[in-house]
Amino acid sequence: MKLASLKDGSRDGQLIVVSRDLKTACIANGIAPTLQRVLDDWQFMAPQLEELYQRLNAGKVAYSFDFQPHQCMAPLPRAFQWADGSAYVNHVELVRKARQAEMPESFWHDPLMYQGGSDDFIGPCDDIVLGAVEWGIDFESEIAIITDDVPMGVSPDRAAEHIRLLMLVNDVSLRNLIPAELAKGFGFFQSKPASSFSPVAVTPDELGDAWRDGKVHLALRSSWNGNLVGQPNAGIDMAFSFPQLITHLCKTRRARAGTIIGSGTVSNKDAGKGYSCIAEKRALEMIATGEAITPFMQYGDSIKIEMLDKNGKSIFGAIDQSLVEPD
Incomplete structure (x- = not known):
């Protein structure tokens, strides 16, 4: 799967899932707010994100939007x-x-x-x-x-x-x-x-x-x-x-x-x-x-x-x- 952090005015950004062709994306609603949160609990959260990723690639996510790289922070805007x-x-x-x-x-x-x-x-x-x-x-x-x-x-x-x-x-x-x-x-x-x-x-x-x-x-x-x-x-x-x-x-x-x-x-x-x-x-x-x-x-x-x-x-x-x- 492909993950990114959208600029939202915060230090760590908003976690989004990005389609394989890098054309569309969706917010990881209800799963995790940031990439660091996912890494802290990978075994639990990664399968949920993978399922969302597969639906996004299949065009089955109603709230998807065009992916714009210039709206992204670094995937981990700050790291330990x-x-x-x-x-x-x-x-x-x-x-x-x-x-x-x-x-x-x-x-x-x-x-x-x-x-x-x-x-x-x-x-x-x-x-x-x-x-x-x-x-x-x-x-x-x-x-x-x-x-x-x-x-x-x-x-x-x-x-x-x-x-x-x-x-x-x-x-x-x-x-x-x-x-x-x-x-x-x-x-x-x-x-x-x-x-x-x-x-x-x-x-x-x-x-x-x-x-x-x-x-x-x-x-x-x-x-x-x-x-x-x-x-x-x-x-x-x-x-x-x-x-x-x-x-x-x-x-x-x-x-x-x-x-x-x-x-x-x-x-x-x-x-x-x-x-x-x-x-x-x-x-x-x-x-x-x-x-x-x-x-x-x-x-x-x-x-x-x-x-x-x-x-x-x-x-x-x-x-x-x-x-x-x-x-």
């Missing part, structure tokens, strides 16, 4: 936890190679992960508002999962059972602020502003056979200023599956329902598939010529992130945003 991994080690290797830094061998078997801000996510069509282009503003196209309650010490096999929903992410990065922050030895903070998410979150079964081994085997498309700049396959070159990322997160702690875990920038070793962030394009330029040519985002730029199924239909709807100055 947002942890972003870096499962595509090829991306890490390229960026480090560009600055002539060796990549530790451990990166291939011990995932990188940081904990980001989760109190104020951005809707799929909301503007990205940032104070200075000199910060080196970059998009990062990713996939994310949402879990239910996960116990500490969970194995990858059992972790897979806790994946409830998937989304797309634009994990905006401020590249020119990152080096100074990392040099402090305490991780990202100012260099990672609010992330954006796709209009809808979907259950894994919506992906059919493209969801296997804890990975999404479809192309993630990034269009910058209307030009397709990347379409790497998210199932290829993903060194750590989502269950493995959950296991990493839960080595020393539990994860509560509503935890979001990101894949990191989707990247393929085949450079012909393009890029999912500008930093990777610049890294390839540095490796080839010794100079980065492609600029970071400027005010007025747009970024669209989308994933299509094997029939060319949008699965999650599109993240479709513009970069603007503060008022």
Whole structure:
């Protein structure tokens, strides 16, 4: 099924069920007011939402309405936890190679992960508002999962059972602020502003056979200023599956329902598939010529992130945003 959060003036939005073709939607009347409420009691509420979803797809919901992505907040407008991994080690290797830094061998078997801000996510069509282009503003196209309650010490096999929903992410990065922050030895903070998410979150079964081994085997498309700049396959070159990322997160702690875990920038070793962030394009330029040519985002730029199924239909709807100055 496909779920979204409609803007209604509240912090958490109004839970709606969205049709498979993303054309119609209906409010989850009498089931749950918000997505977080569903995640807190998934076993009880998910079957009721699934039944409503099937009726919506069959055109049997009298109170349905046209689905408008720009009226959506992030599926979880705020979450108890947002942890972003870096499962595509090829991306890490390229960026480090560009600055002539060796990549530790451990990166291939011990995932990188940081904990980001989760109190104020951005809707799929909301503007990205940032104070200075000199910060080196970059998009990062990713996939994310949402879990239910996960116990500490969970194995990858059992972790897979806790994946409830998937989304797309634009994990905006401020590249020119990152080096100074990392040099402090305490991780990202100012260099990672609010992330954006796709209009809808979907259950894994919506992906059919493209969801296997804890990975999404479809192309993630990034269009910058209307030009397709990347379409790497998210199932290829993903060194750590989502269950493995959950296991990493839960080595020393539990994860509560509503935890979001990101894949990191989707990247393929085949450079012909393009890029999912500008930093990777610049890294390839540095490796080839010794100079980065492609600029970071400027005010007025747009970024669209989308994933299509094997029939060319949008699965999650599109993240479709513009970069603007503060008022």
